[in-house]
Amino acid sequence: MPDTVTRKRLEILADTALLPRVVEMIERSGISGYSIVRVAAGGSRASGKWSSDDFTGASAKSIVIALASAEKAEALTTEIAPLLTSQGFLLTIGDVEVVRGERF
Amino acid sequence: MPDTVTRKRLEILADTALLPRVVEMIERSGISGYSIVRVAAGGSRASGKWSSDDFTGASAKSIVIALASAEKAEALTTEIAPLLTSQGFLLTIGDVEVVRGERF
Amino acid sequence: MPDTVTRKRLEILADTALLPRVVEMIERSGISGYSIVRVAAGGSRASGKWSSDDFTGASAKSIVIALASAEKAEALTTEIAPLLTSQGFLLTIGDVEVVRGERF
């Protein structure tokens, strides 16, 4: 098996309407790239259920996935932290093995 | 960097038609929320390939993502375990770092 | 809580057009199944932004998720490694707990 190294996998759950701000922060943090997946539906005790079939798009959420080194992950976490409270974003950071880790 | 704590990231791969039952279980377990992502296609040695382009929707799968404390994750796992066998759901539990972990 | 064991969660970010090759490799590696999620948009410092709303589908990406034992994960990693460079795929391997791990 090729050599692997440990990197961070960041997952940010954010309002689709606010993605431009998240992307901007990722770009500023020096992370090499990101990928966005649409959330189809969701729910929480705080605000009830929603579904992407609601054509207003007002509740639509997306998940932004970014692979990054520990330092860049930390930089992004610091920057995005205020939005976690004010906008109800969720951020998780997990450890993953990657091949050719020098890219991140 | 803001303080982070370790929480569980649960991922449940389930039939889209059966999501109401999964959601009910999540709600009962006291987990604060969940997000659903559609699976576009898949395959297994057991049952061959499928794609969401099949308009009957009979094979459609979704992934439910829920962030939770270890205890709530355990409660959900116990409750959902029977369905893993009878309905062929897949459940994975991973460790992730989160900011403001008191929410989960 | 039911017994859990540790397994690998592989995530491969690949061009949607090239998925048949990825699927072939997964099948060859003996992994029991896989699920595909569409990426809606993304960006990188290398090649700029793209969105799935571009009807040509030329930049479209997908994420392939596969749960597997450590050995099968290793087999797939070895096989897919050349494509990580030539095609710009991303592969991450994370540890997750699963119930009924004998299936993978």
Next chain:
Amino acid sequence: MESTAMQTLTSPVVLFFVLGFLAAVVRSDLSIPEQFAKAMSIYLMIAIGLKGGVEIAQTGLDAQVLSAAAAGIGLSFLIPFAVFAVLRAVSTDAINAGAIAAHYGSVSVVTFVTAVELYRSSGLDSDGFMVGVMALMETPAIITGLLLARRFGGSDTANTAATSRPGGGLAHEVLTNASVILLLGAFAVGWIIGPAAYEPVSPLFTGLFKGVLCVFLLDMGLVAARRLFETRALTAKLVAVAIGFPIVNGAIGVAIGTLVGLNVANSAVLGVLAASASYIAVPAAMRLSLPEANPGVSLAMSLGVTFPFNIVVGIPLFAAMANMLG
């Protein structure tokens, strides 16, 4: 009748189905986007509901209506018993036999629509109220299928799963099902507004109807062929019964239609409804209420075998039967 058979095979609707089927056979990457296919099926249900209702508003309630409705509901309740018995005889387990029986007791909207269109092209005009009959036939079979699976399947999942659902149980599922709501809702709207107010919306719902049906059948061909060839669960016996069911059920439907006094066209359509098997509403209900059943088998039968059989052979066949009996 011969003219109907010919019309069937050279109708654009059937040819597009064949095109889709062949495309899947040669493993083309052609596919119709999921949400577009759903949009077309919503369109088709609204259009036939609406037109049926407008027709009732014009012609008033016919003496045949109540007989047709009773015959339809009866068929949907009872067909599953026969289908279940045959399946048990070819050694299907009770859970799957119950699930498949529910599919065959219920109906296929697209088979109905295709039959009505093809019959009309050959001068056999069925009545608007048959849309209502179809809507009534969608769900009774689900109840019979579940009862049989539960009674003989030694499982009480059917019971628990259905009743533990949020929103409350099987009755709710059966009555608020999307296709029942769309068909009966659009039917009611058509009945209220009548022909004058239908006029301005007719370019969408009448003008485009046959064209949209062609495109939808292209997709049906793709999906039917993929179901047929990619499912690993289909045995020769199951293929045989999936051809036998529509022939027998269709003949019974035509006969009962004639018996209760329906005219030739309506009897033929009742035959088509009895012969057809559900592949949208019932599979979804079965996943919820009978999750141990394997959806691969029932769909490969209803969509991969029975649907193509009805489109190509069944539709002209039931017209011929109705002509003979009528």
Next chain:
Amino acid sequence: MESTAMQTLTSPVVLFFVLGFLAAVVRSDLSIPEQFAKAMSIYLMIAIGLKGGVEIAQTGLDAQVLSAAAAGIGLSFLIPFAVFAVLRAVSTDAINAGAIAAHYGSVSVVTFVTAVELYRSSGLDSDGFMVGVMALMETPAIITGLLLARRFGGSDTANTAATSRPGGGLAHEVLTNASVILLLGAFAVGWIIGPAAYEPVSPLFTGLFKGVLCVFLLDMGLVAARRLFETRALTAKLVAVAIGFPIVNGAIGVAIGTLVGLNVANSAVLGVLAASASYIAVPAAMRLSLPEANPGVSLAMSLGVTFPFNIVVGIPLFAAMANMLG
């Protein structure tokens, strides 16, 4: 006027809205695929823009045009002040009051379209340039709403968030908003091509228009009812003001329309525009510029209460008012 009220309640457009609403009330699983709904709203905006432009190409610029545009822009800028004051009086915090005020100052494209169609059916023909007026009314309210939230909300987020966006700030957002571009762009295309070149595209944009509107309103009914019942943030007071706002704003709109010299039909439509509240463009802008506001509240009010009220009561009411004043 009575005829308008009757026409409203038996129009297929309104009945499909009611059908969708009821389907959601009985918790049916019916849903319209997201991308199909977006496609329909794009279609509706192109169609009305295009037809408005073609009409201007035929009739030329009317003396009423400038008055109507000025009245519309004025209403969009000013309505938020009144709405904001009322909301503060029923103890909404300043941030949410500002956000809601922006919704009510702006307009609902579908309410406009439905009104124009229903008025036309009862012989009340408004002018094509009213589409342009609607497009101009979409965004000024966003500016007022943000100013109010920022001035009284003790937060400068509104400011920073908007100006820190890539592509440059609020002005850009307001001018390049998808619906503004579509409406004014299609309007310009219609104006350039004129009636002769419109002819070959009219089967799509005129022929299907009312039918598509029916299907879209079915979806509006579903979404409105779900917003109304699933939002936990709606209080009785907020429901009351969400009914009061369209009545008062609509009356003001009709009055100002009559004052600046619009004819009866155009005054009624200006009333509808003033009475209606945005549920697509403004919520998106508010998420970006005023993220502390709760989109659940404003949408439940505009979509769950005000929209149904306008469709069923408001549209005939403003026609009656315009008839009385005109």
Next chain:
Amino acid sequence: MESTAMQTLTSPVVLFFVLGFLAAVVRSDLSIPEQFAKAMSIYLMIAIGLKGGVEIAQTGLDAQVLSAAAAGIGLSFLIPFAVFAVLRAVSTDAINAGAIAAHYGSVSVVTFVTAVELYRSSGLDSDGFMVGVMALMETPAIITGLLLARRFGGSDTANTAATSRPGGGLAHEVLTNASVILLLGAFAVGWIIGPAAYEPVSPLFTGLFKGVLCVFLLDMGLVAARRLFETRALTAKLVAVAIGFPIVNGAIGVAIGTLVGLNVANSAVLGVLAASASYIAVPAAMRLSLPEANPGVSLAMSLGVTFPFNIVVGIPLFAAMANMLG
């Protein structure tokens, strides 16, 4: 010819393209949902295939048909050689030169459709069989492009990747490609059913055609402009050749069309086909068979430069050339 140029620039089809292009230039957030765009392209291919087939059913096979087919296939095979040579001269590496050459040898369905519509509006009616010619021109260029890349690119990936695919290699990919299946399949259906059976589906496939084309070109404008401005790989030299290619290839197409005896309209259309470059079928094939090539470059050229050039300048230009030679 002048009338054609004028018609082009004030045609709603072209104006909607310009609108989309401008919307992207001002960075509007307007976008057409992905599945809706795919649905429109499926619709357009079925519609032109069907109408072409119906026309053949009426007129029978013309003496020009075989010449046109041979000319088309020849052009698709040979154009890539010239394009490849030019690209190598402006120092593109062999892999990318091969990929781009395949794009230019193949065709753009929408450019074809737009040309046929615009020509028809100015009285220049091409024949239905040209749809078949287009379908035949879609894929030969893929083979030439791959051969060139493999021969001069020092890589054998092209070979392995294609042949190691499930379903079996390049030939399969080339023949079962979704657009080839749709175009030729619908063509065959049209030929079988003929004009009488086409009648009931014509409201969808003829009535709506030009309107749908407008909406699709709106999306093409958005995507073309975004490709042009967001790709970082486009150099001034590449923009220049992406304008030079359609002029030269188009002129050759018109000349060969005239030489093999096609009438003026068909020659002009053959010129448009030669001038146009693929942006759906070929990019997908290249990702599979030549993954080292950068899709950003080829798409920015074919969609961002050549497509707009052909829509605005090329279409009237080739009509003028054909008129001069014919």
